[in-house]
Every structure is written in C-alpha cells, then in structure tokens.
Amino acid sequence: MSSLVNALTLSPMIWCNGNFLDDGSGLVELTDRGLLHGLGAFETILAVDGVVQHESRHRARLQDAVDRLGLPDLAELDLNHIVAKLCEHNHCVKGKARARVTLTAGHGAMDAITSSEDGKIFVQVQSYVPSADLPHLITLPWRRNEQSPLIGLKCASYAENLLALRYARSQGADEGLFFNTRDELCEAGMANVFLKIEGEIFTPPLASGCLPGVMRSAIIDVAREQGRVIHEAAITRAQLAMAEQVFVSSALRGIVPAQSLDQRLLSGQPFPVMIP
Structure with missing residues (x-):
C-alpha cells in the first residue's frame, strides 16, 4: 500500500x-x-x-x-x-x-x-536545468515559407522543427538555422537568432517568417531602454558569413552565444545587452 x-x-x-x-x-x-x-x-x-x-x-x-x-x-x-x-x-x-x-x-x-x-x-x-554548453550551429537545407498562413504561430504541428533538430544533430551540431524562400535568414529550429556584424546587432524581422519570440521581443525592448540599437533587417547568407558572433534566444534559455556556425568558430562572448 x-x-x-x-x-x-x-x-x-x-x-x-x-x-x-x-x-x-x-x-x-x-x-x-x-x-x-x-x-x-x-x-x-x-x-x-x-x-x-x-x-x-x-x-x-x-x-x-x-x-x-x-x-x-x-x-x-x-x-x-x-x-x-x-x-x-x-x-x-x-x-x-x-x-x-x-x-x-x-x-x-x-x-x-x-x-x-x-x-x-x-x-x-x-x-528545468539549462545546458551549460554553448551551441554549435549549422545552416539547414530546407526553407521556411515566410508567406505560410501559420507564420507567427507556435503550432502543435511541430514536425518540421523536429526534423530540423534531428538533421542538425546528425551533422554534429546542436541547432540549425533556416533561411526563407527569399534566401534571407529566418530563425533557428527552436529559437530566434541575433548576429553581431562590425559591432552592430541584427535580427531577422518578423516579415522573414520567424516566430515572434517572447525572448526576442523582450531583448529588443530592453536594448531600447538601455539605448542600444538592434536592427531588424533582412540578412543575407553573405552577411551571416561575416558575423563575428551569432546568438540564439528562447524563453527557457534566454540568449546564448554560439560556439560555431557551419564549423567556423565564433567568439562565444556574451550578448552585449544586459538582460534582467
């Protein structure tokens, strides 16, 4: 009993x-x-x-x-x-x-x-115990459809994201980055993405088809309060290749610097905006 x-x-x-x-x-x-x-x-x-x-x-x-x-x-x-x-x-x-x-x-x-x-x-x-490891990223072979009627929704039909995660891990990475049908950077399979290029911070706009992430919006608001500019702008493959740092953000982990992108080592330095 x-x-x-x-x-x-x-x-x-x-x-x-x-x-x-x-x-x-x-x-x-x-x-x-x-x-x-x-x-x-x-x-x-x-x-x-x-x-x-x-x-x-x-x-x-x-x-x-x-x-x-x-x-x-x-x-x-x-x-x-x-x-x-x-x-x-x-x-x-x-x-x-x-x-x-x-x-x-x-x-x-x-x-x-x-x-x-x-x-x-x-x-x-x-x-929940977050991983202490910094993620390795790769670009994915599939495209997000930025004109899908499901854009902006975190839908129960999540197979696309799970397949992206499985592919990334099969290639020895932790997470993958989607481009959209216009060949612009969109988001990670389970996170939003930020870049540092020549000292400036960029993130794909919602028009890219990315999820309107809770942490993404919080980061943009906090940056604005701290007098920092985050550029919401279309990001090409060439610009991604120029990035000194890449960060992924989610509600659970906050914002985390990546160790590498497509086997190119990144600095792994913390995000330049203090997130409370």
Whole structure:
C-alpha cells in the first residue's frame, strides 16, 4: 500500500480545463483535431521559484493562436496561479521550471476552424536545468515559407522543427538555422537568432517568417531602454558569413552565444545587452 501511495504522490500533476489532475492519461479524445490534424498551439514558458516569466507576452501570443485557429478561450487560464500550484506539487518550486501550455481544438469537421466544447487547455510543469554548453550551429537545407498562413504561430504541428533538430544533430551540431524562400535568414529550429556584424546587432524581422519570440521581443525592448540599437533587417547568407558572433534566444534559455556556425568558430562572448 505504501508503494502505491508514494507512486501517486510522485506522479506529476497537470491542469486541464479548470481542473488539477494527478493523471493526464486519456484526456485527449481520438477525434480531437489537435491529435488528428495538429490543429492546436502551445507555449513553452520559464518559471523561476514558481513565478511565470513574461506572462503577458506568452498570453498575447497564445491569444493570437486562439483567434486565428479557433482554439479554446483563455478566460479560465490563470497562468500564474496554475503554474505556482503545479510547481509546488511537482517539487520544482525552487529554481527554474519548464511550463508548457497546450491548446487543442477538440472534435469538429475537417474544414471547421472553430473550437468545440471538448477543446482542451493543458498546463504541465517540470524542473528545468539549462545546458551549460554553448551551441554549435549549422545552416539547414530546407526553407521556411515566410508567406505560410501559420507564420507567427507556435503550432502543435511541430514536425518540421523536429526534423530540423534531428538533421542538425546528425551533422554534429546542436541547432540549425533556416533561411526563407527569399534566401534571407529566418530563425533557428527552436529559437530566434541575433548576429553581431562590425559591432552592430541584427535580427531577422518578423516579415522573414520567424516566430515572434517572447525572448526576442523582450531583448529588443530592453536594448531600447538601455539605448542600444538592434536592427531588424533582412540578412543575407553573405552577411551571416561575416558575423563575428551569432546568438540564439528562447524563453527557457534566454540568449546564448554560439560556439560555431557551419564549423567556423565564433567568439562565444556574451550578448552585449544586459538582460534582467
């Protein structure tokens, strides 16, 4: 009996549609369009000591997905309260934790871009220890479509990004960089990208097709407050080859300098803007 009690105590709690649950199995129906067609969205969020970081930025991006894909309403999603309780139950209230919010559309006709009554909102939390290693980058052989109707959304249909990550790792790298159909730098498979060229900082504009990253926008805002200019501009392959430094940014890791790009060693120096 004691082993059963311990197992239940240690099982990770999740939140789904207003309820805290000790077991999330079987909650997504086989008819859910999030499962069948990838009609869903998600956010990966950093919590520190149980406190959600950049909550308003994450919520705004989720709301954009709700509006464009017809996903469940966010009215019940008190993210700060939910993540704090999950961190406490899942033994990650101290230090860093990784929270994931997932939205699915529920059942419905294939051409219906509206949420049904059984659409789901899940929140999961687990402890998070970022890697201390600086990433090695390569350019990817595939292009991002900057005119896709999914641009700007962090969609549940994530296979393209996973294939990019697998390819990068098969080549001995950690992450890959996408160019778009105009042959302009877009983003990394799971991060935004910044460059330092002749002392100036550049990042691809949203028109490149890159995700409007939470950390990306925070970095640009902080740089502006500190009187630093970050140029949002189209970046060619020739300009990327000129970069003295390349950085990747994400909500979990912040902004990290790369060790190399296509086997060309980079300085690995920290980003020149102090991010609180």
